[in-house]
Amino acid sequence: MLTRLNILYITSLVCAGVLAYFYPPLSAPPPFAESEYSPAPFTQTQTPVFEQYFLNPIDDPPSVHAGSLTMLPDGEIIAAWFGGSREGAADVAIYTARYDAEQQEWSTPVVITDRLRTSRELGRYIRKLGNPVIYADRQGRVWLYYVTVSVGGWAGSSITVKVSDNGGRRWSEAERLITSPFLNVSTLVKGSPIALQDDQLLLPVYHEMINKFGEVLQLDSKNRLIAKYRMTHQPQAIQPWIVPQSPTRASAFYRRAGDAPPRVLVNQSNLSSKYWNELSPSDAPNPGAAVSVIRDHSGRYLMAYNPQESNRTQLALARSLDGLHWEKLKDLELGEDGDEFSYPYLIRGQGGRYHLIYTWQRKRMRHLIFNQAWLEAAS
Amino acid sequence: MSTTFWVWAHLSFILVVGRLLFSLAQNWVLPTKGYAAALLLIGALGMMPYQDVDLAGWLLGITNMLSVGSLLVLVLGILPRLGVNPDIDQDQQQGSWPLWFILGLILYPSALGWVSLDTYVWGYDPLMSWICLGLSPLFWLLRQRLIGLWLSLSVLAWTLELGESNNLWDYLIDPWLVIAALIWLLRQLLPKRPQQVGQEGP
Numbered sequence: 001m002l003t004r005l006n007i008l009y010i011t012s013l014v015c016a017g018v019l020a021y022f023y024p025p026l027s028a029p030p031p032f033a034e035s036e037y038s039p040a041p042f043t044q045t046q047t048p049v050f051e052q053y054f055l056n057p058i059d060d061p062p063s064v065h066a067g068s069l070t071m072l073p074d075g076e077i078i079a080a081w082f083g084g085s086r087e088g089a090a091d092v093a094i095y096t097a098r099y100d101a102e103q104q105e106w107s108t109p110v111v112i113t114d115r116l117r118t119s120r121e122l123g124r125y126i127r128k129l130g131n132p133v134i135y136a137d138r139q140g141r142v143w144l145y146y147v148t149v150s151v152g153g154w155a156g157s158s159i160t161v162k163v164s165d166n167g168g169r170r171w172s173e174a175e176r177l178i179t180s181p182f183l184n185v186s187t188l189v190k191g192s193p194i195a196l197q198d199d200q201l202l203l204p205v206y207h208e209m210i211n212k213f214g215e216v217l218q219l220d221s222k223n224r225l226i227a228k229y230r231m232t233h234q235p236q237a238i239q240p241w242i243v244p245q246s247p248t249r250a251s252a253f254y255r256r257a258g259d260a261p262p263r264v265l266v267n268q269s270n271l272s273s274k275y276w277n278e279l280s281p282s283d284a285p286n287p288g289a290a291v292s293v294i295r296d297h298s299g300r301y302l303m304a305y306n307p308q309e310s311n312r313t314q315l316a317l318a319r320s321l322d323g324l325h326w327e328k329l330k331d332l333e334l335g336e337d338g339d340e341f342s343y344p345y346l347i348r349g350q351g352g353r354y355h356l357i358y359t360w361q362r363k364r365m366r367h368l369i370f371n372q373a374w375l376e377a378a379s
Numbered sequence: 380m381s382t383t384f385w386v387w388a389h390l391s392f393i394l395v396v397g398r399l400l401f402s403l404a405q406n407w408v409l410p411t412k413g414y415a416a417a418l419l420l421i422g423a424l425g426m427m428p429y430q431d432v433d434l435a436g437w438l439l440g441i442t443n444m445l446s447v448g449s450l451l452v453l454v455l456g457i458l459p460r461l462g463v464n465p466d467i468d469q470d471q472q473q474g475s476w477p478l479w480f481i482l483g484l485i486l487y488p489s490a491l492g493w494v495s496l497d498t499y500v501w502g503y504d505p506l507m508s509w510i511c512l513g514l515s516p517l518f519w520l521l522r523q524r525l526i527g528l529w530l531s532l533s534v535l536a537w538t539l540e541l542g543e544s545n546n547l548w549d550y551l552i553d554p555w556l557v558i559a560a561l562i563w564l565l566r567q568l569l570p571k572r573p574q575q576v577g578q579e580g581p
Contacts, residue, residue, distance in 0.1 A: 005466035005528075009519060013531040017512055019538035026504040119431045123380035123388065125440035150440035178544035181499050182490050182554055183443040211492030225545055227503045233495040 026227060028274055029202065029218050031247035033138065033195035048374035049353060055079055055097050055106050055365040063087060064095075066131040066190070067357040067365045068345045073140050075101065075350040078168050079357055080112070080134035080144060081365050087130075088153075090115055094132045094146055096168060099367070101350075106367070112171055118148055118160060121174040125150055130157060134168070135193045137201065142168040143223070145189045145203060148176075155209040156185045161223060177225050179217060185209060190239040190290055192347070194250075194273075202273055204231070204240040204252070211235035212257040216242065216273045231276045232267065236260035239290045242273065243301065243323075251323045252276065253293045253303065256286045262309035264291055266323045284318055284326040285309045292346040293323075294354070297372060304332075304344030304356055315341040315358060317375070329375055332356075332368065383541045384444075391445045392425040392435035393418055394453035401460055411462040418457070444542045446553040447533040448479060451525065467524050474523040476563040483557030486548055502548035508534045511547070 056064060064083035071077055077099040084092030093114035098107045119126040130147030137143065142164040147157045159179060162171045179187040186209035194202040199221035206214045214231035231240050237254035244250040250273060254265040263281035284291075284305060289312050291305040300319050307316040307328060313335035318326040333341040344358040352371050360366040380388070397418050409417070425435035432440070455472070458465045489498040501507050511530040519527030533550040536542065542550060 003466055005524065009524070009528050009531060012528070012535050013512065013515060016508075016531050016535035016538060020505060020508045020512060020534055023505045023508065023538055026506075116431050119436075121380075123385060123432055123436040123439070125430050125432055125437045176543055178444075178546065178549060180490055181486050181502075181546070181548045181552075184544075185443075186491075207492060209491060213492050225503075228497075228500060230495070230497045235492055 024226075028271065029227070029229075030197040030200060032244040032250065033197055034247075035138070036194050037244040037246050037249075045352065045371065046373055047371075048377050049369060049371040050374045051104065051369040053099075053106055053367040053369075054360070055081070055357070055367055056083065056095070056109050058363050061085065061091075061093075063089075063362050064365055065359045065362060066343050067359065068133045068135075068192070069347045069355050069357050069367075070134045070136045070142065071347060071349055071355075072136045072142070072167055073138070076167070077101070077347075077349060077355055078134055078136070078142065079106075079365065079367065080132040080146075081357075081359075082129060082132055082146070087362075088128050090128060092129050094129060094144070096134065096144075098168070099355075112144060113146075113162065113174065118174050122148070122160065122176060127151065130154065131188060131190050133189050133192065133203075135201075136168075138195060138199070140167065141165055143193070143201075144171065145177075145193075147188050152185070154188065157188045157208070158184045159187055159189050159203075159205065163223065175223075177217065179205065179215075179225065179228065180207070182209075187215070188238075190343075191241040192292075192345070194242050194244060200226075202242065204242050206238040206240060208238065212238050214238060214240035214252065214254060216240070218273075229274050229276075231269075231273075232265075232279055234260075234279055237265045237279055241291060241293050243293050243295060245295075245299075251301075253282075253291050253323065254279070255290050256281075256288055262286055262288075264303070264305060264326075280324060282320075282324045282326060284320075287311055290343045292344040292356075294346050294348055296375075297352065302346070302354070302375075304346045304358070306342060307331075311337070312342040313337065313339045315344065319375075333360075383539075384543055387444065387542055388439045389422065389425050389435045391442070391450065392438055393422045394450060394457065395438065395442070395445070396421045396424070398453045398456045401457065409460075411460070414457075414460040418461075442555065443553065444544065444549060446556055447536050447550050448475075448529050448552050449556045449559075451529055451532070452556070452559070455525070467528075471522055471524040474518070475525045475529065476560045478526060479552055479556050480560035480564055482552050483554070483560065486552065487554065487557065499546065499548055502546035502551075507547050508537065511551075 061083040063086045067081035080096045093111045095109040097109045132146040135143045144162045148160045159177045160174045164171045191204035201219040203217040218227040236258040238257045239255040240252045261281045264284040264286045265279045267279045269276045287308045287310045289306045293303045296302045306312045315333040317330045318328045320326045342359045346356045349355045356368045515527045515530035537547045537550045
């Protein structure tokens with residue numbers, strides 16, 4: 001007998017079947033975009049270049065942290081970081097500023113979003129904001145991924161995203177990425193996204209609740225999360241930083257967590273980040289602090305890190321051929337007890353220059369520009 | 380927030396608050412129209428501003444997106460008050476609770492990293508939707524109608540991307556549903572209190 005329930009059931013079953021038939025199939029991550037593993041060669045100059053800047057005035061806001069950088073297709077550099085009265089405070093906002101290479105100065109920082117604006121745009125209560133990662137894709141769209149928390153501490157984080165179609169000057173409304181079935185909590189972002197072919201993106205993230213491990217999100221060209229892959233099977237490594245070496249091969253570098261040895265941890269993937277092997281400790285010390293790694297013009301790894309087993313009072317650059325054995329090239333900061341220089345974020349800019357941003361004493365974001373000649377002179 | 384998810388969030392608010400309210404005040408018997416008016420009032424309450432968002436958004440910040448499973452359970456609890464017979468009796472619901480609990484065991488320990496296998500990833504694969512659609516008529520024919528309907532409606536909501544997620548798991552179950560399933564199972568396992576019988580006369 002065709003009751004109302006039978007009609008509802010048959011209708012839903014038929015509609016679901018038809019729509020499921022047209023649903024896009026799950027596909028493995030495509031190879032990395034060529035720009036990721038084979039950066040365009042740049043003109044090397046023999047003249048060392050080293051410049052340094054502060055992005056924000058001291059104490060405005062009182063506390064800043066977690067800077068990131070990206071380069072637009074025209075070579076302009078944009079930075080994003082969070083700042084407020086203290087980390088985790090309700091007044092923390094996401095700031096951005098632009099670097100004018102001709103004038104050699106940073107623009108006045110502006111607030112992209114804050115807790116109240118994000119709450120309104122997401123239509124849900126947001127208690128605090130955290131780590132932002134800014135990224136310009138090959139079409140010139142600028143993506144801002146940042147951490148939001150509704151309930152609890154950082155382990156209750158989820159990732160929110162905004163996009164700008166005009167070089168980071170005007171931003172879309174915020175949207176959430178749903179990355180976990182458990183109330184969508186405990187996914188944080190820190191590392192740089194990686195472009196894939198077909199305009200897809202890999203976003204390295206990490207999980208902090210109960211167990212700590214790295215994951216990578218596969219996002220399509222419309223920023224829909226279409227798959228994710230676990231990067232570590234031991235609960236001791238967070239804040240992955242992925243460095244592609246070929247169309248399908250990549251290494252990842254991690255901040256140690258839990259009982260892991262006080263070393264930068266490393267593992268590799270041979271299938272565009274779908275499967276990752278076991279973690280190995282490198283010989284580079286790590287106090288439980290973020291690292292940032294890129295490849296230099298000759299394919300060697302260049303890492304910005306805290307070269308200590310505890311504390312974040314020093315910041316340095318190191319170089320490696322295999323990612324496991326590191327040679328320290330240059331001390332960037334040599335502080336004393338109580339100082340903090342942390343959360344480096346390293347990118348390649350135009351003209352053979354490297355750009356590094358990091359947290360300086362939790363009070364300012366510091367930006368360094370240097371080139372290969374300066375690195376070689378330093379070593 | 381998309382319009383469809385706004386509707387989803389506010390419907391969830393009405394169902395959660397309505398179900399709680401009707402359970403707490405079960406001794407107060409209202410006419411059918413009274414219950415309908417109460418639900419409308421709750422819907423209006425959900426749009427009241429609270430802590431920079433509306434009340435429904437505030438609740439959403441705590442509960443996250445409710446699954447189709449949770450919404451169905453809430454609807455089944457409310458429909459009789461509105462004078463609608465849902466045509467799914469208790470016998471046709473019994474099988475769903477153990478199933479939801481088992482699915483919770485498969486999903487959540489993995490999602491929290493207790494095991495290295497990530498079962499949440501299966502929810503991105505359309506293969507899982509085909510398995511659900513294949514099993515749905517079997518459960519329906521076995522008179523486990525709630526499971527049959529839940530599977531087909533979950534896949535339908537997932538394909539239409541009515542919620543925030545692209546993962547089928549988020550449409551099937553949520554932690555609150557699994558907690559409710561655990562409570563149901565514990566109540567089945569605990570010895571039932573003997574019914575009081577009247578004193579027998581001589």
